[in-house]
Amino acid sequence: MAMAAPLVLHLLLALLLGLGGQSRAEPERDSLREELVLTPLPSGDVSATFQFRTRWDSELQREGVSHYRLFPKVLGQLISKYSVQELHLSLTQGFWRTRFWGQPFLQAPAGAELWVWFQNSVADVDKSWKELSNILSGIFCASLNFIDSTNTVTPTASFKPLGLANGTNHHFLRYAVLPREVVCTENLTPWKKLLPCSSKAGLSVLLKAERLFHTSYHSQAVHIRPVCRDAHCVSVSWELRQTLTVVFDAYTTGQGKKDWSLFRMFSRTITEACPLASQSYVYVDISRNGQENESLEVSPPPTSTYQAVILGDRKTYAVYDLLNLATFSGSRSLNLQLKWRQLQDIGSQLVPFLHAQRYVSGYGLQKGELSTVLHNTHPYRAFPVLLLETVPWYLRLYVHTLAITTKGKENKPSYIHYQPAQDRLRPHLLEMLIQLPANSVTKVSIQFERALLKWTEYTPDPNHGFYVSPSVLSALVPNLVGAKPANWEESPLFSTMFPTSDSSSYFVRLYTEPLLVNLPTPDFSMPYNVICLTCTVVAVCYGSFYNLLTRTFHLEEPKRSRLVRWLANIIRRIRGVPPV
Amino acid sequence: MLSKCVVDCPELCLAYLTSFPSPSVWQDQAEQLFKSGHTNNWAVLVCTSRFWFNYRHVANTLSVYRSVKRLGIPDSHIVLMLADDMACNPRNPKPATVFSHKNMELNVYGDDVEVDYRSYEVTVENFLRVLTGRVPPSAPRSKRLLSDDRSNVLIYMTGHGGNGFLKFQDSEEITNVELADAFEQMWQKRRYHEMLFIIDTCQGASMYERFYSPNVMALASSQVGEDSLSHQPDLAIGVHLMDRYTFYVLEFLEEIHPASQANMNDLFQVCPKSLCVSTPGHRTDLFQRNPQNVLITDFFGSVRKVELTTETVSLKPDLSSMGYSHLKCHEDEELAEPLSYAAQLPVAQIIHQKPKPKEWHPPGGFILGLWALILMVFFKTYGIKHMKYVF
Numbered sequence: 001m002a003m004a005a006p007l008v009l010h011l012l013l014a015l016l017l018g019l020g021g022q023s024r025a026e027p028e029r030d031s032l033r034e035e036l037v038l039t040p041l042p043s044g045d046v047s048a049t050f051q052f053r054t055r056w057d058s059e060l061q062r063e064g065v066s067h068y069r070l071f072p073k074v075l076g077q078l079i080s081k082y083s084v085q086e087l088h089l090s091l092t093q094g095f096w097r098t099r100f101w102g103q104p105f106l107q108a109p110a111g112a113e114l115w116v117w118f119q120n121s122v123a124d125v126d127k128s129w130k131e132l133s134n135i136l137s138g139i140f141c142a143s144l145n146f147i148d149s150t151n152t153v154t155p156t157a158s159f160k161p162l163g164l165a166n167g168t169n170h171h172f173l174r175y176a177v178l179p180r181e182v183v184c185t186e187n188l189t190p191w192k193k194l195l196p197c198s199s200k201a202g203l204s205v206l207l208k209a210e211r212l213f214h215t216s217y218h219s220q221a222v223h224i225r226p227v228c229r230d231a232h233c234v235s236v237s238w239e240l241r242q243t244l245t246v247v248f249d250a251y252t253t254g255q256g257k258k259d260w261s262l263f264r265m266f267s268r269t270i271t272e273a274c275p276l277a278s279q280s281y282v283y284v285d286i287s288r289n290g291q292e293n294e295s296l297e298v299s300p301p302p303t304s305t306y307q308a309v310i311l312g313d314r315k316t317y318a319v320y321d322l323l324n325l326a327t328f329s330g331s332r333s334l335n336l337q338l339k340w341r342q343l344q345d346i347g348s349q350l351v352p353f354l355h356a357q358r359y360v361s362g363y364g365l366q367k368g369e370l371s372t373v374l375h376n377t378h379p380y381r382a383f384p385v386l387l388l389e390t391v392p393w394y395l396r397l398y399v400h401t402l403a404i405t406t407k408g409k410e411n412k413p414s415y416i417h418y419q420p421a422q423d424r425l426r427p428h429l430l431e432m433l434i435q436l437p438a439n440s441v442t443k444v445s446i447q448f449e450r451a452l453l454k455w456t457e458y459t460p461d462p463n464h465g466f467y468v469s470p471s472v473l474s475a476l477v478p479n480l481v482g483a484k485p486a487n488w489e490e491s492p493l494f495s496t497m498f499p500t501s502d503s504s505s506y507f508v509r510l511y512t513e514p515l516l517v518n519l520p521t522p523d524f525s526m527p528y529n530v531i532c533l534t535c536t537v538v539a540v541c542y543g544s545f546y547n548l549l550t551r552t553f554h555l556e557e558p559k560r561s562r563l564v565r566w567l568a569n570i571i572r573r574i575r576g577v578p579p580v
Numbered sequence: 581m582l583s584k585c586v587v588d589c590p591e592l593c594l595a596y597l598t599s600f601p602s603p604s605v606w607q608d609q610a611e612q613l614f615k616s617g618h619t620n621n622w623a624v625l626v627c628t629s630r631f632w633f634n635y636r637h638v639a640n641t642l643s644v645y646r647s648v649k650r651l652g653i654p655d656s657h658i659v660l661m662l663a664d665d666m667a668c669n670p671r672n673p674k675p676a677t678v679f680s681h682k683n684m685e686l687n688v689y690g691d692d693v694e695v696d697y698r699s700y701e702v703t704v705e706n707f708l709r710v711l712t713g714r715v716p717p718s719a720p721r722s723k724r725l726l727s728d729d730r731s732n733v734l735i736y737m738t739g740h741g742g743n744g745f746l747k748f749q750d751s752e753e754i755t756n757v758e759l760a761d762a763f764e765q766m767w768q769k770r771r772y773h774e775m776l777f778i779i780d781t782c783q784g785a786s787m788y789e790r791f792y793s794p795n796v797m798a799l800a801s802s803q804v805g806e807d808s809l810s811h812q813p814d815l816a817i818g819v820h821l822m823d824r825y826t827f828y829v830l831e832f833l834e835e836i837h838p839a840s841q842a843n844m845n846d847l848f849q850v851c852p853k854s855l856c857v858s859t860p861g862h863r864t865d866l867f868q869r870n871p872q873n874v875l876i877t878d879f880f881g882s883v884r885k886v887e888l889t890t891e892t893v894s895l896k897p898d899l900s901s902m903g904y905s906h907l908k909c910h911e912d913e914e915l916a917e918p919l920s921y922a923a924q925l926p927v928a929q930i931i932h933q934k935p936k937p938k939e940w941h942p943p944g945g946f947i948l949g950l951w952a953l954i955l956m957v958f959f960k961t962y963g964i965k966h967m968k969y970v971f
Contacts, residue, residue: 093668131718138720141694143701145718157930165922184668185676186695209691213668213676233918384927414931433930459700460630460749476925499921507924524751 030056030070032196032277034203037317037494038260039285040296040338041101044250045216046260049105050203051493052195052242057229059236070196070276071240074139075224079238082128085172086117086161090221091142093183093213094247095513098355103311103477105494106243108219109470109511112142112181117161118172129174141186143178150393151469152176153429156417158388158474162498163225164236177390179467179514183218185209191220195242202274202322203282206266207244217247227488241493261337269333273322280322283492284336287315297339303327309483310495312353312506317492353378353477354385354436358470358512362447365520368395371445372471372512376436381478383505384414384435387444388472391428393421394451394519395468401447404432406440423451450519458521468515476505618732618773621882622725623648623658626707628739628748630664635819636810638666639680640738640780640826642688647833648734652882659710659725661697663739663749673817680822680830682814696723704754711735712765729770734778734879738826741781743804744789760790767793774867776879780825782807785861797867797874799847801825802858809857824856838881844871 037049056071068076078084090108098104114133118125129152137144156170188209192199199207212218223241248265250258262269273280283306288296302318303326309315320327320334328334355375362368374385391397399418404411415433419426436442482503488496498507560568569579625648627641645660667678667689678689697706709715710725727733739746745753766772777798779787784800791798801808801823810820811827822830828851836842848862848871864871923929943951 134718135720138696138722141696141698141722143699146700157933160922160924160926162924163921164919166919168922180699182665182668182699184665185689185691186693186698189692189694209676210674214674228919233920236919384925386925386930414927415933433927460751474925476927498924501921501923 028069029058030054032070032274033279033493034274034277035279035281035283035493036203036206037105037283037285037492038336038338040260040288041247043097043100044258045101045247046250046265046338047101047104047217047245047247048265049494050207050242050244052204053493054196054240055227055237056240057235057237071238072194075194075222075240076238078132078135079224082132083119083122084116084132084224085119085165085226086163087114087132087224088116088162088221089114089136089140089144090219091140091181091183091187092217092219094215094217094219096217096219096247096511098352098510101247102350103352103354103508103510104245105311106221106245106497107509107511108221109177109179109472110514111177111179111467111469112144112183113175113177114144114147115159115173115175117165118174120167120169120172122172125172125174133176140190142181142183146178147176149425151178151390151427153390153419153427155388155429155431157415157431157433158386158472161225162223163227163239164233175390177469179469183220184213188212188220191222191242191244194222196276197274201272202277202280203270204274206262206268206270208266208268211266212244212246214253215246216249216252217245219246220244231487241497259337259339262335269335270322271333272328277323281492282320282322282334282336283317283494284320284338285315286318287313289316295341297341299337299339300327300329300334306492308486308491308495309479309481311508312477312479312481312483313350314481351377354383354473354475354508354510356471356473356510356512358515360468360515360517365450365518367447367449368517369401369445369447370395370397370468370515371443374434374436374442374444374473376438376440376442378438378478380438382435382437383476383478384433385473385475387430387432387434388474389428389430390469390471391421391430391448392466392468393423393425393427394453394466395428395448395517396421396451397428397430397446397448399446402430402444403446404434404442404444406437406442411435411442450517452520455522455524458524462519462521465516465518468517470511470514473510473512475508475510476502477508478505479503617730618878619730619883620727621653621657621732621734621879622727623653623734623736624661624710624725625658626661626702626735626737626739628663628702628737628746630749632664632666632669632671633819634664634739635666635678635817636822637738637740638662638664639678639688639822641736642678642693643680643822643826643830644736644778644833645693646688646690647830647836648880651833651836651877651880652838653880654882655694656722657882658694659697659723660693660695661702661707661710662695663699663702665699671818679814679817680827682812682821684814684816694722700749702749704748704752704758707748707754708758708762711762711771713769713771725771727771730773731771732879733766733772733775735775736778736780737787738780738823741779741783741787743783744786746779746781746787756787756790759787760792763791763793763796767795774869774878778829780808780823784808788863791863791866794866795868797844797871798863800861801851801856803861806858825851825858825860828855833876833880836876836880838877840875840877842876844874844876847876 031054033053035051039047039049041047054070058065065076065080079087090113092108092110095110096104096107114136116129116132118128122128126149130148133144133147153175154170154173155175159173159175160168188207192204192207195204197204199205221243223243225239226236227239229235229237248260270282284298284302286296286298298318302320303324304319306317306319307314320336322334353376356372358370358372360368360370370391372387372389376382404413411434413432413434417429417431419429421428432444434442434444483500483506484503485500486495500506565580572579625641625645627637629637641660641662645658648658649655666672667676674684676689677684677687680686680688710723713725715724737746739748741747744756747753763775772795774795775797777788777796779799780801783802783804783806785803788798788800809824811822811824813820832847832850851860853859
């Protein structure tokens with residue numbers, strides 16, 4: 001009898017486990033892919049792009065979701081509460097120099113940028129936008145609550161959805177940039193906490209703030225969009241991409257030497273892949289190695305190479321699969337090293353086909369001119385560029401001075417949309433589709449006048465200046481080599497940022513520099529000075545009149561004691577002066 | 581093993597002990613756990629100075645933040661306000677670091693910091709809204725002080741100050757009267773059980789002169805008429821790294837651990853005139869308990885309650901949703917059509933885009949008045965008989 005009881009218990013346990021096992025047989029609906037791309041740039045610097053992509057096969061709007069596994073709960077609740085179709089938030093410090101570094105995979109403007117497509121079911125888009133930016137400011141410890149109607153615009157042709165969309169009514173799109181926003185460890189910390197492996201395993205162990213912020217360019221972003229679940233594309237999955245791009249400067253962090261290693265860049269090496277990831281790769285761009293000479297040596301030698309047409313050019317990557325134990329080859333850590341065999345020629349790189357600059361010219365504190373210069377360096381192909389400029393309301397643009405010149409002649413844009421600013425309500429919005437002829441420089445300039453702000457509207461440091469957000473250039477740049485559209489599930493993540501429909505060109509979005517403009521600043525000590533001066537004048541004038549009108553004079557004998565008078569008389573007699 | 585347990589987690593150890601002994605011993609120990617009367621801890625840490633040469637004020641606030649986090653208060657219970665960014669300032673030779681000791685010994689910024697109010701958000705209005713709880717409805721949770729009547733709140737402020745005021749970001753001030761009134765509002769709304777107010781500015785004692793709410797203890801780094809001085813510059817960074825008072829407070833707090841029995845009298849002794857040059861002051865007349873019985877961890881640390889239970893909890897598998905989702909899958913495939921990605925730059929579509937027809941609003945206000953004026957003038961000059969041609 002005593003023996004039968006534990007036996008029955010064991011049977012019961014086995015039954016329970018069996019039942020439990022049946023419910024666990026359903027495959028997990030979310031998956032994680034992580035990758036790191038190391039690209040040696042033409043100027044000797046190295047750029048590292050991390051991408052962590054969580055795909056979740058669920059329709060957030062239809063089911064009441066309560067179980068979150070890899071997809072972070074805070075973002076999932078945001079999507080369902082505010083009916084967000086797409087969300088793109090980036091926080092950037094520094095500027096990507098397209099002219100010297102080439103086209104980026106995904107550039108972001110300096111400061112904070114947020115653009116959101118809402119679903120068609122949203123009734124009050126502005127209210128949802130305001131609440132969404134406040135919630136995001138709490139999640140990412142950034143001052144996104146400063147996003148309001150004075151810096152939000154609704155572009156009419158730029159920023160088409162990057163994910164699945166069944167209609168593009170731009171009424172549901174909002175875009176805002178805060179160029180003054182600082183990015184530091186307090187923004188990286190919550191970003192890292194959204195990763196499934198946090199910063200404990202996989203590629204995210206390399207993300208140490210002290211190294212990541214000692215860079216020329218640091219950009220971290222969160223992109224949420226709906227994607228096709230499979231090739232038939234009848235059902236929708238949610239994709240969350242967290243990207244982080246840093247550019248390590250050869251001269252400040254590398255001390256002038258061009259040899260790089262993971263330890264040198266991140267002060268850490270990779271020890272294992274994230275256990276929750278289904279794929280984990282490191283790619284190193286070795287396109288520079290020609291057939292005859294190997295100018296760039298990568299050690300340890302890669303397990304395989306990957307060739308594809310990325311950003312219009314044929315590129316070769318050395319691939320390291322972190323889930324394959326052979327990559328670590330017994331040393332328990334992977335420290336990739338890049339060594340240059342021979343010094344490369346700076347002059348021989350390819351200048352990217354499209355790059356732009358922006359600057360403010362003029363003198364004084366009243367007027368000025370904003371100019372954007374677009375370069376098309378392709379020898380024989382022309383292509384169109386969509387230019388979006390957002391100018392704050394306190395720079396009053398004179399639209400009749402808008403001039404677009406190419407090679408000395410006027411260039412008329414095929415599409416132009418201008419929405420003037422309203423003081424303290426709305427910024428200027430200027431969108432133009434400009435055709436850039438082959439091998440040309442196009443200059444877009446517009447004059448402006450600076451407005452006076454009320455003294456309470458100045459920031460605590462007004463002499464720093466006021467920022468103008470960067471212009472956005474969206475273009476379809478012609479490919480050097482024909483490319484076929486990639487299968488999203490099989491290609492690496494860095495090649496599937498933008499959906500491509502055309503094999504002859506690729507889509508790129510570039511940003512120019514933000515501008516710093518001085519506004520006429522009042523002297524803030526004037527209220528104090530005025531009070532002092534006024535009070536002094538009033539005291540002197542009124543006081544004198546009051547005294548004259550109310551003061552009366554009496555004659556008074558000075559009373560002195562007899563002893564003092566006697567002493568004074570003696571002294572006067574000695575002096576020969578008549579006595580008192 | 582038991583002694584180690586007591587040092588590391590007294591509450592856990594207490595629960596372990598209480599599972600066996602007699603009821604009266606259990607009651608005594610439970611009472612000891614709740615001796616101070618508070619159940620949660622909050623901290624509001626404010627740095628009010630902007631510009632690179634005020635690096636030391638940010639380092640002061642971050643060193644108190646670091647101690648408070650180390651002793652157990654989680655980020656969700658700390659409201660950290662930094663008026664300027666020193667760590668990623670372009671002038672900082674070591675980005676993402678804020679040092680408190682020269683020769684860069686201690687990085688108080690760390691790798692896991694969450695700043696709730698930063699840069700232009702640190703204003704007198706936002707500070708008072710946080711204290712009194714009158715934040716706008718859209719403010720996220722991390723920006724609110726959600727304390728209740730059993731919370732011990734630590735408030736630390738540093739910056740430039742004078743006799744009766746504290747300067748916020750070089751453009752506005754908070755006076756001691758406003759601060760005292762804010763604390764009184766907190767008391768009337770029962771937003772604290774006990775409060776410790778520490779201020780490290782010049783003439784800091786003037787800021788607590790006007791307090792009149794009960795259960796408030798205050799410390800300041802200098803008396804009225806004295807300046808608080810900074811500790812030491814670092815020649816590599818180029819600025820003074822910390823203020824003297826907070827430097828010695830940090831040194832004192834580095835020796836405190838979560839189970840420490842150090843009390844407030846030790847904190848009052850922290851920076852004598854020989855080290856601090858100014859005379860630190862304190863005010864305990866509004867506080868009910870004797871400072872000797874108040875532990876440092878009552879304000880700087882956090883109460884964590886752990887309950888051990890021997891009951892088993894069974895998790896039922898969610899069989900209902902398993903069957904349902906299979907059904908749904910089939911439904912989807914039958915009804916939906918294939919979706920596609922939008923073209924990123926549809927040039928033809930953009931060029932031929934019709935401008936959105938603006939909604940027609942009836943003319944109002946000025947335009948209506950102008951037309952009415954024109955019509956009146958017309959009929960006045962030419963006579964009313966022309967009206968019939970209008971209708």
